[in-house]
Amino acid sequence: MAADLKIKLNDGREIPAIGLGTWQSQPGEVENAVAHAIKEAGYRHIDCAWVYGNEKEVGDGIKASGVPRDQLWITGKVWCTYHTRVEESLNETLEKLGTDYLDLFLIHWPVPLNPKGNHPAFPTLPDGKRDVDHSWKLSDTWKQMEALQKAGKVKSIGVSNFSEAKLAEILPSAEVIPAVNQLELHPYNPQHELVAFLKSKGIVAQAYSPLGSAGSPLLQDETVVRIAEKHGLQPAFVLLGYLLSKGIPVVPKSVTPARISANIEGAAAAFKKLEQADIAELDKLAAEGKQRRFITPPWPVDLGFKDWKNPV
Ligand code: NDP
16 A cells, blocks of 8 residues: 555654645645545655644644544654744644654754744845844754654654755764755756765655646656656656655645545555656756756755755
8 A cells, every 4th residue: 555655764763655745735725635635545644844834724634534643654844943942843833733742853944044033934134135043053953853852752853955065064963863854856856966965874865846846847748748658647646656766755745635645546656667767767857958946945045055056
């Protein structure tokens, strides 16, 4: 069964390889999406974040599913304005989700924002740029993550949107190596070098926006469509199977019950059907001129990604 596909982390735990994304899933629709995913479609992994503004409703959906907490994998993320107060962020998340621990807690972005700025999530300076706390060290954020894991409030800890350069700011003083680095990964942004680096460090690369996010051109890409037709799959399934074949867990988002059900089964089917030649073709798309990121927030810092330079 698709829900049984799991990927082992460096702390010995196993993350269900296919989870449900919840970014841009609106209150009013996300409760039903989450309940459907768990109860009807067999998902056991829900990807959440404080900044999505829907943790309360995601929690309602989890509760409505009736599936016991210990059978679920719930991921949360500490937002940028909380780097100096990670436990406070976690406590807010736990309360809204209605649980007393997370399976995985991630640093959402390696960008500490001013906690006392002019907005709780996206503080800005008078020039309109985001109000970054340049004095804060990411290694001090990571220390707080380690303490929460020791206290048992989160089982696994990791990061998100960390380039090799940003990882170098936390790894030398880390007692715990991050279990996961959640990144934008799909055939237009495969980040082959970073994924290989993570593997060498025992960090699992996890894919966000695996379908290319809302309105994705990847679903119409001629290579993706041809491979899908060859195997009798939908393009979305090919994109998910492509990542799973590399040991990369995926968190496709949908609020459409039929797609939620189809994605988990289709991803597992594609994982079985895709051939090495298909993977090799998809691997080359970015290098053939299609390199593209879909998620590029205007951070006024250099994140250290080779393909993405922000104006600092
Ligand atoms: P996805 O790549 O998952 O794409 C979601 C879009 O695809 C939605 O518009 C959805 O529509 C549509 N869709 C879903 N299934 C299908 C299908 N079978 N056929 C056609 N269209 C489909 O985008 P996201 O950007 O949401 O990424 C997934 C998750 O990753 C997020 O929800 C979030 O949990 C996480 N994430 C993490 C980030 C981070 O910084 N760590 C950044 C971005 C995302 P509909 O809902 O209408 O069905």
